[in-house]
Amino acid sequence: MNNIYLPHLAEIKQIIEESPDTRTFRLAFRDRDTADRFTFNAGQFAEYSAFGDGESTFCIASSPTNREFIECSFKVYGKVTQSLQRLNTGDTIGIRGPYGNWFPLKELKGRNLLFIAGGIGMAPVRCVIENVLDWRDDYGSLTIIYGARSVNDIIYKDKVKEWKSRSDVKTVITVDPGGETSSWDGEVGFVPAVVEKTKPSSENTSVIMCGPPVMIKFTMPVLEKIGFSGSDIYTTLENRMKCGLGKCGRCNIGNVYVCKDGPVFTYEQIRNLPQEF
Amino acid sequence: MDNKEKHIENGWEPKIVAFVCNWCTYAGADLAGTSRLKYPANMKIIRVMCSGAVDPVFILKAFERGADGVLVSGCHPNDCHYNAGNFHARRRWDLFHALLDFAGIEKERLQFSWISASEGKKFADVVTKITNDIKMIGPFKGYQEMNRQFTTEFPEQEKEKLVQQCTEAEAVNG
Amino acid sequence: MDELRRFARELLLKKEVAAVIGYEQVGEARTRPVVITDPDECRRLVLNEYCLNNLVVYLNRARIKALARSKEGIRKLAVVAKPCDIRSIVALIQENQIRRENLMILSMNCHGVVRDFGCEFNGDNLAAKCISCNTQSSTYADKSFGEVREIPKFTGKLEYDLSEIEQLPPSKRMEFFREQFDKCIKCYACRAVCPLCYCQRCITDKTIPRWIESSSHSRGNFAWNIVRALHLSGRCTGCGECERACPMDIPLSLLNRKMAMKSKELFGYESGKSTDNPTLVGSYDQKDSDELFM
C-alpha cells in the first residue's frame, strides 16, 4: 500500500545554532534512492517528524540545486520543535515532502528581484536567494532586505556575510531599535521603514517577502507607494498544517488548502481570500 | 497462594512505580538503604517535592506505560514539610481511589502510605507488601488489553495484529 | 412565562443587565438557548418542561462575558436557571468564576423536565435528575417565575442502575466501563455543555506534556472519561447535561453521581449547596479518613 503518511528517514548531519531559539538542521536521507528522487522547488515545505512527539511543518531552507543535503530551520515554539531541539548530530528524523507550490522562479527570469525577510521568514527567502544566485545571470538586479529583532537573532550569519560581500547583490540588514550592538554596522529600524529608506525601484521587479504578519501588514503599503502591484509581490502563508496533503482540513481558507494550493501566494491572491490566517 | 505462584512461574515480575515525597518517604527509602534492609527490586521511585504534588494523571500514565501497581507515599499527617500538602493529597487520593475502584481497577493496584524519614523499616515492608499484593493479583490485564487495542472497528483482528507487531518489536528491541 | 418576558424586558430597557440568557422554543418539544440584548426580543423567552439546557454554562463563555463588559466596567447578566442549575452558579461562585453581584438569577419554579427533546412530558420521560429532586426552588434566585407544581412520579425505567453496577465484581465493572467508554468519539460535547468545564484550554488539549491521549481508542477514551470524572469530583452539581449531550449514549453521569455520593460519604460535602462552603478540593480536614494509607 502506498502510505502517504510515511516519512523518509534522514540523518542530522550538522546542527547549526542560528540564534538562541533558532536552529538549522543539515539533513541527509538515510536511503540513497530517496536522496536521488527527492527534488523540490524553492518555496516548498516538508513535514519533519520527531518520532514520539509528532510532525511539524517548515520550509526547506537550502537551495534546490544542492543535491548533497537539505536544510531546515526552526524556531523552538511547541512540542515538536522542543523535541527536535533535543536531538543530536547523527540522530534520525523523518521527512515527508516536498509539499505545496513554489515561487515561480522560471517565470520571473529576466526580472529584478527584491527579497524582504523578517525573522525566521528568512528561511524560505534564503532558499530562493540561493537558488537565484545559482542562476545569477538569468535575473536582473537583486536586493535583499532582512530584518531581525536583534543582532543575536540574525540567522544564516555566514550566508548573510557572503551576500554582503557580493557586488552583484545589494544586501541591507536591519535590526529592531534596541537590538543593535556597539559594533553593529547595519541598519537600525523596522523593516517597513528600511524598505522605504532603501527605495528599491519597482521597475520590472518582483518582490519575494516572508516574515511575521505585522511586518507584512506594514510593508505592503510602503511597497504599494513605491509602485509595486499586488501581483508582483509573492509571499507565503503559514497556517497550521498537519498532513501537508490537503486533507486534514486545518489549513483550509476559503477555496484553498494552503498546504497544496500554497504556501506561495501573490499578494493579490491573498487579498481575495477570507482573512483567516 | 496458587495465584501468585502461577504468575511467578510464568517468569512475570510486576512493574511498580512509587511517587514519593522528597522529605519523608524518599528519605525513609534512603534509610532503608543505609540500614541494608532488603526488599524486592520491582519498584522504581519517582521523586516529587510533596505528596501533594502528585497528579492523579501521573498514575494513569504509569498504568498506561505498563505499571502493574502504583504507590504514593508522603509524610505522616501533620508532618508535611509544607504543613498541609499531604492533607490535600489525602483528599485527592480518597476521591481518586474511589473513582478507580468504581471503574473496576483493583484496590491493590493503587496504594498509599505515610512513611516518615525514620521509617526505613516501614518503607521496606510497604514495598514488600505491595509487590506481594501485585504478584498475587497478577499482571494488569485491563490496561494491557487497552494498550493493545486502538480502534473499535475490528477489535479482534486488529488486536491480533498489534500483539504480533508488539512481539516483533520486542524481539527487535530485546 | 409572560411575567418572565415582561421582567426581562424591563431589565433590558432599564439597562440593568447587558443581556438575558434564556430559552426559546424551536419546535414543539424542543427549546434552544438564546442570548437576548434587544428588549423587544424578550417575547421569544419561554419556560417549560423542555428547558433542558443548563444555561449557566454560558456565563463563563468569553463571548458572553464580552457582552457584559463595557468601557464603564462590568454590567450584569441575567440568566434563566432552573433551581438545579443554580447549584452550578453556586459552584462557579465558589470557584471565582462569576460574581453574584454581576448576576441576575431568574429562576423557574420547576416541576421537572423531560429526559430529552422530542419526548412528551410525563412520568415515563422524566429526566433522571428530576426523579429524586428536592430543589424545586432556590434561595439564590433573584426572582422566581411560575407556580410550584408537583413533579410527576417517575414511571419509566433507567437504563443503568448505579447500585447494580456497584454490586458487580471489579473486573466486570472495568469491562462495563470500557465497553461504554469505547463508544466515545471524543467530540467533547460532554465538556462543552458542562458549566464547570471552563478551563481556557482543557487538560486533554495540552500537548506539553500530552496529559491525555487524544486518540479515541480504549486507552485514550478511558483516560479521558476517568479524568473528566475526577476533575468534576466534588464539583459536579449533577445537572446531567453531559449525559444528555453525549451522542454515543455513554452513561456519563454514573461516574459523576458515584463521585458525588463519595464526596458526601467521605467528607459530607455536597456541591453547589452554599457559596459559603469551602470547596471540597482545596480544603481539608485533619480528621479526613486515613483508612487508605498504610
Place this chain on the structure above:
Amino acid sequence: MKIGVFICHCGENISRTVDCPRVAETCEKIPGVEFSIDYKYMCSDPGQKLIKDAVEIHKLDAIVVGSCSPNMHERTFRSAAVAAGINPFLVEIANLREHCSWVHEDVESATQKAIELVRMAVEKVKRDKPLSKIKVPVTKRVLVIGGGIAGIQAALDVANAGYDVVLVEKEPSIGGHMSQLSETFPTLDCSQCILTPRMVEVNQHPRIKLLTYSEVEKIEGFIGNFKATIRKKARHINEDICSGCGQCVSKCPIKKKAFSSFEEGLAYRPAVYIPFPQAVPNIPVIDESVCTYYRNGKCGMCVKACDRQAIDFDQKDTMMVADVGAVIVATGYKLYSIGKQPLGSKYKGYGEYGYGKYKDVIDGLQFERIASASGPTSGEIKRPSDGKEPKKIVFIQCVGSRDPAKGISYCSKICCMYTAKQAMLFRHKVHDGEAYVFYMDIRAGGKMYEEFVRRAIEEDHVNYIRGRVSRIYEENGKYIVKGEDTIAGVPVNIDADMVVLASAMIPHDNAPGLAQKVGIPYDKYGFYNESHPKLKPVESTTAGVFLAGACNAPRDIPESVAMASAAASKAIILFSSDSLEREPVVARVNEDLCAGCFYCRKVCPFGAVEVRDIKDMNGVVYKEVAYINQGVCQGCGTCTATCLSKSIELAGFNNEEIFAEIAAL
C-alpha cells in the same frame, strides 16, 4: 542535547550488587547519551575531574550521575557541573546505592533496576530547564514567641547583636516559670534575683519591642520575610498612661474570686491585678470574668483610684502586624495535671494520689511558691490546708513521666534535681522536718548535679526510697503514703503532713495550634520537632523558624538559655547578609491558560498565590489569574497537582519531566 552518564561504584557499595560497567555500557545506548562511564568514587576529586573533563571533551549539555542518594551528593555533583560550565539544574542523580544496591541482593535484577533508574534520570534531564537561584531580601527583625527565660535570653542576644526583636508573651508579664521558682539547683541561688535584671533589661532595651498579654494569630511568609499577625489582648488599662502605682489593685473590691495563677492557685488575686510584684511591664490587667463592671456596669472603684485615668473598660483586642525575618519559638512547658484528666485527653490522671482532693497534696511548682520568699507564705513552709508547718513531707518523683500507661513515656529530666532541691529547702527551713523521696532512678547528669543530690542525701539527710507509691489517703489528719521500697523489698507506709508530686513537663495545650500557625511540625506529645536531632537541634524544619527551651523537649534553665543563645545566633547568621539565595524550585503560572479558579490559592500552605487582574484595552478587568510570588513559594507543587487546567508548573519538577520519567519506566 548531549548527556553524560557517570556511574559510581561507591567503592564496592554499589558495585557489589550492581554491575556498574554493564550499567554504563547499556546506558550509552540511550538516545541522547553522548558519553557514559563508570568509576570507583565519583564524588572523589578524581571522580569530579572525570566529570569535568568529559563535559569539556564531549561538549555535554547535561549530566546524570548514578550514585548514592541525592541527599548525600547532589550538591557535590551540581558544584562539579557548575565548575564544568553546566547549569546545576541540568544534573540528575539516579539513586543506585540507597534505593538499589543496598536493598537488593540479586545482581541481575539490581543491575536491571539500576539501568532503568538511570534511564529515567536521563529522560528527566533531557527536559530539565536551566534554572538560577532566586534572591530574596531579608527583614532583619526577629519575632520571639514566649517571654520565659529562653525567650528573654534569645531576645537579648539578638538585640545586643544590633537587630530588632519583637517579643510576644501571652501572660501579662514576662518571666515565665522561672519567675515562680524559689531557688535554683544546683547553686541554690534565688531565681528572682538572677532573672529580674534580665526582665528589666528586656523592657528597657531600645531594640526590643515587648508585647505582653499578646498572642500570635498567624504567621505567613517564609524565611527572611515572615509576616506575623499578633493579637494584643485588651488589658483594659492604657499602658501608655499607667504608672504601675498599683492603686487600682489595692482598691479593687473583688478579693476572693480568682486564684492567682502565678501563685499556682495558692492565693487569691483581685479582678485588677499585677501577676507578681516584679512583673515586667509593671502594668495591671483587668480580668473581665470576675470584674463587677463587666457583670453589671457598676463599681468602677479602680477608675476612682487611678489618678491618671488609665482604666479603659472599652478597650478592645487590637491586631498588629510585624514583618520579621526569623522566628524563635520559646513557648516553654506546663506541668502535667495530676488529677483526673479531661475526657478525650491523651493522658491519664493520677487519681490514686488524691491531688485536688487533698489540699496538702501539691505539685512541684506549688511547692516552689510555698518555699519562695515572695510567695503566699513569705517563704515559710506551711500546709495549704491549715497553714501549719508540716513536719514530714513525702516527695514523689516521676508522676506522669516515664509512665507509658499514663501517656508519657519520656523522662521530664528536671524533677530529680528540683525534688532534691525542694527536699533540701524543706530541711533547711524546718530543721526537725523529715523529707522522704520516692524515686525510680536518680538522673543527675549535669555539672555539679550529682554532687547536689548527694548533698541532699548525705548532708541534709533526705530519705531516698527507691520505689513507687501506689496510693495516698487521709487518715487522722495525716496523709498515708503507701509505697514500696524496692531495694529493701518491703512495703512502706509513711504518715506525711504534706505530699509534693514531681509531675511531668508537657507542652502547652495549644502547642499544636501554635505550631500550625507558625508552620512547624511537632511530635505526638506536642513538643516541637527540631530539624535534625543532632546536627540541627535548634532549627525547626521550616527555614527561618528556630526553637529554644522546653517547647522542644524538657529542659532545665542552663539548657534553655544555651538553646536560646544558639537560636539567636542562627537568626544573626541569617541576618549577616542582605539577601538570601533560594533554590529556584518554585511554581509558575501560565497566565494565558489560567482559568482563575484559584484552587491553587486554596491549597497553597504559604499564601504564595496572589490574584492578578488582566485588563482589556479600556482598563476593565476581564480576567483574574493566579500569580505565584516567587519569594514566598516553597516549591511543594501542591498547586500544580491541584490545578485543573494544568497551568502551573513547578520548576525542576515540571510535568513534562515527570511524564518523561514515567515513560522511561
Place this chain on the structure above:
Amino acid sequence: MTEEKLILKEDLLRICDDVIKKGDTLLAPGKSEYVIVKDVSEIKLDPEALPTKISFKSYVFPKSEPVLYYKRSKNDVTLIDADVNGRKIVVLGAKPCDTGSIDIMKDLFNWDYRDEFFNLRAKHFIMIGMMCKTHDEYCFCTSVGCSPVSENGSDLFLIPLSDKEFALRIVTEKGREFIEPYFRFLCDADTKRTEEVLSAAKNPETAFDPDEVHEWLGRNFESPKWDGIGEVCLSCAQCAFACPVCHCFDIVDEDYSYSEGRRMKNWDGCQFGHFTLHASGHNPRDIQSKRYRQRINHKFRYYVDKFGKILCTGCGRCSRGCPVSIDIKEIVSNCKD
C-alpha cells in the same frame, strides 16, 4: 444497469447470515450507531427509523487509526507501515442520506495524494441502501440533491414493499458480484408495485436552494448572523463527528513503550478552538462565530468550488444531536438576504 429483483426478508437475512459466517463484517443501523451484526436476529431493517446518531463513517475513516509504527534506538528509527485490513464490509439498510457519503469524501481523499487508508476501506464496502420512509423536522436531504429514494452510493438498493418483502435493485457491478452467489433467493420483481411505493415516498420539504446559498455565502463572509450562532454554539464537535461526510483529522504520535510508538490519525473538528491554533499562540479562527462560519462555508461553498459537491447529505444528524439545538437547516435556509 439497474436491475430489479424481489427478495423476501427471510432470504435477505439468510444472505446476511452467510456474510457473517464467511467472517466478513456486516453493519446495520443499531440503536444509536451502525453496529457490527453478530447474529441476524439483531437486524431490524426499519425504513421508518430516523438516521442513527452517527453514521458508518468510522468504518471507512476510523475515529482513530495508526498510520505507521516507529521504533527508536540510539540514533536510528525503524518505521513499520501500517496496514489496512482488507476485509469486506457489508452495510445493510443504509439510509440514502448515508450511502452517498463515501463518494463525497472520496474526492478529498484522492485529489493529488491518494489516501489509501480510506480507499482500501471504501473499496471493500458493499453498500446495501434502503429507501427511507420517514423524516423529521431536521431532515433536508432533498435540499442538497439527495432524496429518500436515492440510490446514489448504493451497490444494492432495497425498497421495502411490505414487512416481508423487498424490491432489490442491483445498482453497481460490485453489487451484482456480491449478490450473484445468492441469485437463487431472488425472484422477478413487480416494478409497477415498486414504483408505487417509491412515488409514495415522504420527501422532506425543500428548505433551500444550494446554489443560492453558495452565492450568498460568497457575499456574506462578514455577516452579523455568524455572531448570533457563535454566542449559542458551545464548540463541541458532535456535529462534525456525527456527520457522515466531515473528514478533518489530526495526526499525533503516541508512544506505547519507551522506544516504540505509533502515529495516529484521529478525527478532529473545526469547531474546536485549538484546531487552527498555532504553536506561537496565534489562532486564525479564534472565536466560535468564525469557526461556525467555516463549517457552513466549507460545506456549502468551498467544497462545492473545489470538488463540485456539497459536503452535506441532509441527514440532519448534527441538528438532531446538537446539545444546544442549533439547526443547520434553519441556518442554511437563512443564508439569504
